[in-house]
Amino acid sequence: MVKITEELIRKKAEHNEGIIGTLEELSLHQEDVERIENINNWCKDIQILYLQANLIPKIENLNKLKKLEYLNLAINNIEKIENLGRCEFLEKLDLTLNFIGDLESVCSLQNNVHLKHLYLTGNPCCDYEGYRQYVIAKLPQLITLDGTAITKSEKIKAKQNIVLIEDKIKGEQERYFLFRKEQKKRIEDGYDPTIDDEEFWKSTSENCPETRVEISRRTRKSKGLDKGEITEKKQVRLFTKEGRPLNMNQAKLDFKFNDENPEKFVLDLAVYKYLDTNLIEIDLQPIYARILIKGKVFQIVFPEEILTDKSTAKRSQTTGHLVLDLPKANYKPLKRKTVKKTSPPKENQKEVLEVPEYNEMDFSKIVENYNKKCSEHPEVPPLEYG
Numbered sequence: 500m501v502k503i504t505e506e507l508i509r510k511k512a513e514h515n516e517g518i519i520g521t522l523e524e525l526s527l528h529q530e531d532v533e534r535i536e537n538i539n540n541w542c543k544d545i546q547i548l549y550l551q552a553n554l555i556p557k558i559e560n561l562n563k564l565k566k567l568e569y570l571n572l573a574i575n576n577i578e579k580i581e582n583l584g585r586c587e588f589l590e591k592l593d594l595t596l597n598f599i600g601d602l603e604s605v606c607s608l609q610n611n612v613h614l615k616h617l618y619l620t621g622n623p624c625c626d627y628e629g630y631r632q633y634v635i636a637k638l639p640q641l642i643t644l645d646g647t648a649i650t651k652s653e654k655i656k657a658k659q660n661i662v663l664i665e666d667k668i669k670g671e672q673e674r675y676f677l678f679r680k681e682q683k684k685r686i687e688d689g690y691d692p693t694i695d696d697e698e699f700w701k702s703t704s705e706n707c708p709e710t711r712v713e714i715s716r717r718t719r720k721s722k723g724l725d726k727g728e729i730t731e732k733k734q735v736r737l738f739t740k741e742g743r744p745l746n747m748n749q750a751k752l753d754f755k756f757n758d759e760n761p762e763k764f765v766l767d768l769a770v771y772k773y774l775d776t777n778l779i780e781i782d783l784q785p786i787y788a789r790i791l792i793k794g795k796v797f798q799i800v801f802p803e804e805i806l807t808d809k810s811t812a813k814r815s816q817t818t819g820h821l822v823l824d825l826p827k828a829n830y831k832p833l834k835r836k837t838v839k840k841t842s843p844p845k846e847n848q849k850e851v852l853e854v855p856e857y858n859e860m861d862f863s864k865i866v867e868n869y870n871k872k873c874s875e876h877p878e879v880p881p882l883e884y885g
Contacts, residue, residue, distance in 0.1 A: 502534070512525070518771060519541050520542070525549065526549040530553060531719065532553040535561060538564070540563065543566070545564050558583060561585075561586060567586045569589075569593075573597070574596045576708035577597040578600060580607055592618070596620070598622065602624040602627055611640070614640055620646075624671075636657035637661075682707055696721060750793075752770065756799065763824055763825055764801060766822070767822050768820060768821040768822075772819030774792070776814055785828065787800045790821070804828040810826060
């Protein structure tokens, strides 16, 4: 049995960036779904819902979809129209090729005042005498029935003949219900699970919900999709045998890893915008980071070690992205030599040349200096002041 899970809906919501809370259109056709569930609570803004070509036996769990305008349930196993009264804005309902024999159940759509188009082609009830007039009389809001426009004269005749038509419809229904009861018993008595696929496909079978379910079961089994054929999921490998961490993106999220800054790495992980932060877990190690998003693993290995105690994790309020700042452990800032800047000389400022004191050039002591030197040589006469 295929269930409508959050993972399945997110997969079908790629056009809406995987956000299911604001979905307006959802297509779950040909998924072998056997029950309508969860859409009621997760996708309340849905306007168009495609559920055709499944195995749905009952219309249910759609009462909260107040904005639903078009519902396609063609080619399913539905036998009765029900539980759509609260879909107030429903305009188009497609129930083609189901097994609706309870034609009186169309009366459950009388409160759907906006319903304009109804398709019941291929159902057993379409063979009842007076089928079209009965539906037109019971649902005066319809514009078309089975793709054919409803004229004013048809509405008048249906209203005039409704009493006679109702008796015919009840008789037709009773005969069908009896046939259906006998059919179920025949199928139950004749069911043989030991028949192989080749013999099954060659044999003739009745057109009924049970046959459709059996066909789907055998098809899924042949493709390895049946529960008995599903093998256990491989465990996620996060490390090699040597203990080296591996890159892993089980959550399949877009991300950017910026290593251009010499001081730090920056990891930008495109987490779903409306995902609760409580569902995110971060395990930061010197050589790798592991992030769990609703149990799905995202792991990235760094080119070099980081400082875990100085790293930060923030969430963008506009995009919902998770941004990690990861300072590098081996980063050492370059030491720059400080150069003293000399201020240029001001205009009209005189520069003075400093001359060291040199006693021998002092002319005021020229006689004393000369006599000192002459004392060393007695033959030289001393100088006298004039």
